[in-house]
Amino acid sequence: xxxxxxxxxxxxxxxxxxxxxxxxxxxxxxxxxxxxxxxxxxxxxxxxxxxxxxxxxxxxxxxxxxxxxxxxxxxxxxxxxxxxxxxxxxxxxxxxxxxxxxxxxxxxxxxxxxxxxxxxxxxxxxxxxxxxxxxxxxxxxxxxxxxxxxxxxxxxxxxxxxxxxxxxxxxxxxxxxxxxxxxxxxxxxxxxxxxxxxxxxxxxxxxxxxxxxxxxxxxxxxxxxxxxxxxxxxxxxxxxxxxxxxxxxxxxxxxxxxxxxxxxxxxxxxxxxxxxxxxxxxxxxxxxxxxxxxxxxxxxxxxxxxxxxxxxxxxxxxxxxxxxxxxxxxxxxxxxxxxxxxxxxxxxxxxxxxxxxxx
Amino acid sequence: xxxxxxxxxxxxxxxxxxxxxxxxxxxxxxxxxxxxxxxxxxxxxxxxxxxxxxxxxxxxxxxxxxxxxxxxxxxxxxxxxxxxxxxxxxxxxxxxxx
Numbered sequence: 001x002x003x004x005x006x007x008x009x010x011x012x013x014x015x016x017x018x019x020x021x022x023x024x025x026x027x028x029x030x031x032x033x034x035x036x037x038x039x040x041x042x043x044x045x046x047x048x049x050x051x052x053x054x055x056x057x058x059x060x061x062x063x064x065x066x067x068x069x070x071x072x073x074x075x076x077x078x079x080x081x082x083x084x085x086x087x088x089x090x091x092x093x094x095x096x097x098x099x100x101x102x103x104x105x106x107x108x109x110x111x112x113x114x115x116x117x118x119x120x121x122x123x124x125x126x127x128x129x130x131x132x133x134x135x136x137x138x139x140x141x142x143x144x145x146x147x148x149x150x151x152x153x154x155x156x157x158x159x160x161x162x163x164x165x166x167x168x169x170x171x172x173x174x175x176x177x178x179x180x181x182x183x184x185x186x187x188x189x190x191x192x193x194x195x196x197x198x199x200x201x202x203x204x205x206x207x208x209x210x211x212x213x214x215x216x217x218x219x220x221x222x223x224x225x226x227x228x229x230x231x232x233x234x235x236x237x238x239x240x241x242x243x244x245x246x247x248x249x250x251x252x253x254x255x256x257x258x259x260x261x262x263x264x265x266x267x268x269x270x271x272x273x274x275x276x277x278x279x280x281x282x283x284x285x286x287x288x289x290x291x292x293x294x295x296x297x298x299x300x301x302x303x304x305x306x307x308x309x310x311x312x313x314x315x316x317x318x319x320x321x322x323x324x325x326x327x328x329x330x331x332x333x334x335x336x337x338x339x340x341x342x343x344x345x346x347x348x349x350x351x352x353x354x355x356x357x358x359x
Numbered sequence: 360x361x362x363x364x365x366x367x368x369x370x371x372x373x374x375x376x377x378x379x380x381x382x383x384x385x386x387x388x389x390x391x392x393x394x395x396x397x398x399x400x401x402x403x404x405x406x407x408x409x410x411x412x413x414x415x416x417x418x419x420x421x422x423x424x425x426x427x428x429x430x431x432x433x434x435x436x437x438x439x440x441x442x443x444x445x446x447x448x449x450x451x452x453x454x455x456x457x
Contacts, residue, residue: 149369151416153438167371176370183415194411202415230371243371258373274434276419277411281372 076118077129077136080110083143083158090140090156106171110139110159113177117213120178121185124216124303125311130184137181141171150176152183166258168233175229178213179206190318197323199280204287205314211246212303222295222302228252246292249285265289267324267357286356287327293352294331298345305345309335328353360389360427362396364451368419368437377451381427388454395447396424401431404444409436420448 076097082104083091094107101108114137121127129135138156147160150170157180159170170176183206186192192202207229215225229252230243240253240261249263263285264270270286273279295306309331317330332350339345353359360381367374381389401424409419418437422444424430433444440448 148371148373148375149416149418151370151437152414154414170370179370180416187414194415199411206415233371243373258375262372274408275367275374276372277368277409281368281370 074134076115077134078111078114078118079136079138080107081138081140082107083140085142085145087144089143089153089158090138091142104141106141106159106161106169109169109171109174110141110157110177113171113174113213114139114157114181116174116217117178117181117209120209120213120216120303124307127185127311127315130181131188135184139177141169150180152180152187154187157181157184162233162235164235166235166238168235170233173214173230173233174217175207175210175214175231176233177210179210179229182206182209185209186314189315190322191320192318192322193320194277194280196278196280197283198321199277200283201287201318201322201324201327203280203284204291205310207244207246207284207288208291208310209307212307215301216303221300222306223299225302227292244281244285244288246285246288249289263288265356286358287324290328290352290356290358293355294349297348297351305339306349308338309345309349312338324358328358360393360396360429361425362392362447362451363423364448365421365423366418366452367421368417370416377455379451379454391450393427395443395450396429399441399444399447401429401433401444404433404435404441406431406433409434409439412436412438414438420444422447422451 078095078097079090079093080095081089081091082094083089094104095102095111101111118129118137121129129137139159140156141159141161143158143160145161146163148162148167150157150159152158157177159176161169183202186202186205190202190205192198192205194202210229211225211227215222218225226242227247228242228245231241233243234240234253238253238258239255240258242252244261244263245252249265250261250269252261252263254260262271262282264283265285266289267286271279271282273282276282291306291310294309295302298305312334313327313331317334318327322330332346332353335343335346335349350359362379364377365374366377379392381392384392399422401422419434420437420440421432421434423432435441435444
């Protein structure tokens with residue numbers, strides 16, 4: 001265990017540091033810390049639960065953690081850790097909620113980006129964090145050496161620095177941060193299974209809300225937004241502007257070393273593959289474009305009406321095995337309930353799914 | 360012995376391929392490669408497609424070994440790679456960086 005408990009007396013009585021597993025506290029003590037502790041103590045308790053979950057190979061503790069955390073958490077509860085190039089998570093705590101910027105740009109980007117994401121969900125969709133119960137937002141930067149990826153591990157966000165030859169650090173694009181956090185939201189809501197069409201929907205919802213975090217942070221309307229995912233993460237050596245384009249899937253990059261953007265823009269070009277968990281980052285281009293088409297047809301700020309329809313669908317309608325057709329019919333139904341079946345919003349959503357060939 | 364690593368998936372899902380051939384490596388590097396392959400015990404890893412990861416955006420690795428009496432390919436999720444296989448994967452990626 002790498003994090004020290006900040007002034008939690010019971011831990012000092014029960015924890016033998018020579019035997020890390022014995023440091024894992026019973027849930028009732030962690031719950032007490034969560035209920036009565038400071039923000040820093042709560043964040044620490046969350047980490048203990050996350051670590052114990054990994055050691056025991058148990059998954060149900062996360063739910064316990066989320067419930068316990070909800071008892072006391074108010075407002076954003078961000079912590080950022082530094083893995084120092086290693087693979088142990090979460091790493092060393094380097095910035096907690098309310099603390100000012102530090103001298104490490106990746107740490108500050110993870111802190112600010114997770115804050116902007118929390119704000120979108122809270123201010124626009126009245127959602128209290130990832131689980132809607134105030135779950136703390138845990139980020140780790142400098143994971144491994146030259147690691148070309150960012151991921152959600154089921155409990156927290158993790159960012160690599162990139163190899164510096166093709167990829168920059170992954171915290172650099174705010175939509176990447178919104179994307180990773182949204183995987184957490186999806187995990188607690190629709191639970192879209194991570195393979196095939198349900199997996200591509202899981203990816204698409206992360207791109208949608210990642211892009212909305214970026215658009216809102218820039219104050220952009222739908223027609224002013226670039227609709228790019230991961231813009232700025234390629235080095236100057238790569239012929240490409242971003243990893244994905246929601247407006248024009250398949251056009252984000254075309255490079256002699258890394259190849260061409262493989263995303264299809266419609267169902268006629270759907271890709272069957274065993275790679276990438278059944279093409280979850282490939283066929284997501286189809287629902288991504290549907291959102292782009294709906295949002296630009298509706299106009300104004302995309303997070304307001306189109307975003308509301310997609311959010312309600314993710315929260316209340318989709319199931320773990322939902323496919324593209326289900327997403328189409330459920331977003332159309334949600335648009336009808338929110339704005340009226342004959343509304344411009346509902347017809348824009350229907351037209352979008354028709355254009356991409358899902359309907 | 361030829362060893363090939365195909366890395367797919369991850370946030371960017373940009374396929375990257377890393378290769379090593381014992382016949383063209385310096386002798387000490389070739390020995391290192393053989394030791395890593397032996398330790399990774401590819402025969403002991405199921406060749407079925409990997410289960411969906413816990414979480415999202417994890418890499419998917421396919422390691423293919425051919426020659427010197429071996430012909431084996433395995434695909435594993437980054438979150439499920441055994442430690443010895445992960446060492447081979449890290450080595451193959453680092454070789455290209457050198």
